[in-house]
Amino acid sequence: MASRAGSTGIDATLYRREGQWCTALVDVSLGTTAAQEAVDALPEKVRKILGSQQASEADILALTEVLVPAAGHASPVARFVAVNNGEVVLDEVISGLQVQTSDIDCGPFPNLVALARARGGQFPYLVAEASKDGGEVRLYHSSVKGSEESRGVTGDPEEAHHARKVPGRYDEPKNQSSTEEIWRRNAEDLAQQIDELARDHRVRLIVLAGDIKARELVASKLGAANKPITSILEQHTRTGGADQRAFAQAVQEKVDEVLGRDLQELSARVSNRSGNGRTDLALGFESVVAALQQAQVETVLVSEYQDDQTLIALNADPWLLSEEAEDHADLVIGSWPAPEVLLRATALTDASIRYVPAGVLPGGVGIAALLRWPQTAETSA
Structure with missing residues (x-):
């Protein structure tokens, strides 16, 4: 799970680590004075519980130090932390999970049930935004808020400027060809970054948006394995007036489609094997x-x-x-x-x-x- 393998493959290496484990699932919601006071009191509360379970001082210190409020997350929101031999191995904020009673546990192997349930059928996916002068690709996981990794491609603005700087002569074949060559190289670089991230993290969805010409170029240069999982959004998101809320909603709809198909396929497999x-x-x-x-x-x-x-x-x-x-x-x-x-x-x-x-x-x-x-x-x- 440290590698966010999620429900399609649990990271068994966590269970093979030696030494004591301490885990905590706690509410870190903000929004009211009472909630703020509860979060502020968490470290001391957890310290006492861990002490009663004979946790080591190193484990107690490591775990309580990361029990901070989840600023920027809408309530309810929980935090899951797992510590092994004084090292914080997992620290994840889980949006939408309401924790009525803190779950604090120490033992010879980690209690990851709460995290596994919260992740559901989570999977890694990429969101790429392309423009003629470059673009950006970000790695997400379907049940975790925020991106985990981001890579960008920035073309040389001077090169693009010189290719188009002669007034009234851009349409001449030589100038037009130079500019399109720059766009092509930028698209190739972004497609390469997408392919690398998709391979390294075994993503199941690629959402591609941005300038229409640029996204078409990027899509055409993706590896054969990634083209079937790529969904193109007809949105130019790399402009000052782009509606980021509408874009985020459109991406979430694509993620929900994958989750829905997964559940349908599982249900069909169970049905086919029954009787x-x-x-x-x-x-x-x-x-x-x-x-x-x-x-x-x-x-x-x-x-x-x-x-x-x-x-x-x-x-x-x-x-x-x-x-x-x-x-x-x-x-x-x-x-x-x-x-x-x-x-x-x-x-x-x-x-x-x-x-x-x-x-x-x-x-x-x-x-x-x-x-x-x-x-x-x-x-x-």
């Missing part, structure tokens, strides 16, 4: 646990969070056991709420997890799993 004697869908808590023990799960689907269940976490394969199991005693770390242990086992078996709304899973079950290969009669039992 008809197929055994590549595990239904129910016990079946999902058994499939995770076999590293058989492709995607865990959670509709109800199984908060009333507990599981045993192991420090090696098969990573988890039911409370009734008596084997693998030498691998036992301890017993925790099922959502934490399930999420950890999902990551450590290279599976993914999705938290889905009611109605996606058949038969009223609260948890299911799409499998990499069919269950055997023994596994099903």
Whole structure:
């Protein structure tokens, strides 16, 4: 998760780090005097809770230092922080999440359930704005406010000026050709930046806007793998009078389309695997646990969070056991709420997890799993 892999692939390296973990999910909303006072009191409140859980002084100091108000974010807004051996490994502001009671936790592995739920089906995407003299491309994640990385391309204004400086002669073939060559180079540079970011972060959407000629040039020079995921907005955003609010809304609509398609595809896959004697869908808590023990799960689907269940976490394969199991005693770390242990086992078996709304899973079950290969009669039992 440190790499924002999200619901399409959890970063298992977090669970492989040694030492104690401390996590905190807290409300950092502002807007009222009471809210401001609550945020101001957070560090001391969290310090006491961490102390009662035998957290180290280094972990307490690292975590409480980053519990600052989320200025610039509309309420409600939460902050999730994870610390390992005195190092802040995760620090994320989650807009739209209302936290009634702070969730503070210390243990041998991180409790990332709250963050995983908040991220939902999040994915990385790019927003590129092109102009004839350059452009900019920014990396975003669908459930996190603000860009994570930005790259710009700036053409040489002197070069463009000299190419067009002869009054009344711009339309002459030589001058026009020089100017168009500059535009072409700028478009190639921006397309290269887009391709690099898309490859490095495995983005699933590219939104391209800006000057009509420039965006057409950039789109034509994108790599073959990125053209199908590119959506062009008919907006010239690199002008002084551009409506940035309308642009942000248009980008969000494109993001929502991808999220909606994801959910439809998941629902269809579950429906296609239900019934008809197929055994590549595990239904129910016990079946999902058994499939995770076999590293058989492709995607865990959670509709109800199984908060009333507990599981045993192991420090090696098969990573988890039911409370009734008596084997693998030498691998036992301890017993925790099922959502934490399930999420950890999902990551450590290279599976993914999705938290889905009611109605996606058949038969009223609260948890299911799409499998990499069919269950055997023994596994099903």
